[in-house]
Amino acid sequence: MRLTASTPPRRTAVLALTAVLLLIAAVLVARPGRADAAGSSGAAADPLISRGRTATASSLEGSGFAASNAFDGNTGTRWASAEGQDPQWISVDLGALATVSRVTLDWEVAHARDYRIEMSADGAAWTTIATRTAGDGGTDEFTGLAGKGRHLRVLGTARGTEYGYSLWEVDVYGTVDGGEPPTGAFTVVAAGDIAAQCTASSSSCAHPKTAARAQRINPRFYLTMGDNQYDDARLSDFRNYYDKTWGAFKSKTRPVPGNHESYDPAGEFVGYKQYFGAIAYPQGKPYYSYDEGNWHFIALDSNTFDDPSQITWLREDLARNSKKCVAAYWHHPLFSSGGHGNDPVGKPVWDILYGAKADLVLGGHDHHYERFAPQDPSGRATADGIVQIVGGMGGAEPYPIEEVQPNSQKRISGPYGVLKLDLTDTTYRWSYVGTDGSVKDTSPTYTCH
16 A cells, blocks of 8 residues: 555544543543444444454455455454455455344545445355445444345445555454354365466466465465476476466465476476475475364375375375364366366275265366265265365366266356365365356355264
């Protein structure tokens, strides 16, 4: 945000005004609070339900102005949108369906003149629960609300300054259906088949757009399902293309290699290993595992599923696991309705994961999005089966859908996007989010085995 010396931050003025008002309040009889935009006054007794929840935004002014800053309880951090553009929005996932009774907004100098507060059950269809016109910034409070949904969004339609939109804090109060939201909630963004040999200077180049969308979601970390860099995954290609987009959050990325990483003329996986280093080889191999919350994640190299040492490692890793929920990811999916079709290389691994009651498998290779109902390694639908997602729309040229496989529930080829995985200690669900921020598909909520 660019502010000149002649434009003092609003927060300084508010603090000075607050001090004066406190002195006045010491000698005056208290007056009723100002009416809020919903036509009510006073504070609701419902608890704060938005603190620390997953947040997304239409844009960021820079990496230091993440959407999550508006829900962290720290009035020294803020979300800021790109400057000079209308409309803009910031959204929070409350973790479960909720009834919202009160919302307070603490605006920075770059405030909204006109805006709406909206709610949605699925993050796609929105209902307005409050509006403000001719807003002057500062703190806005809306009470007496009866909004229902899982997602709450502040949609700015007209700026109050020449800059963008910026919020120090958004506090949402209410009750969550069925009690408190699930514990241990966090978000992961995933994609495969990412960096074509192009840059943002080309309007048809997709990986800068998927990277921007992934970064706006601001997840706990990122997964990649192989073919991170095209065509031969040389180190120079990683530096010239992937690094300019998805490389912005390399330190928070947990990658696996695809077949294109094996084409490097310098040797199989040479460029991949040199670029990612210990991030891709934390245990000295191109396959590894790690824990987050009540989840155990297993990153595998499907180029070497015929290597007995990887299979032995997988069995031993699962035997040591104490987490309730298990997700695995690699490049070549066992089931796919795309051009490559089903790839039996993953069948022995599925057998092991199914026997260990794993929950979720992610893959790429075919350049489309697809989700499957729970199934066993032989493709039979079963309630205790593994859910599989193909997420190969990270930036490479899309492949058409060809032979639709049994248990395939949704297929999208064309619109680029990323997977937004919402995980708790006991459940998981996801959305396929397009580069424009629209939700193209939303899964059911599954319970871990």
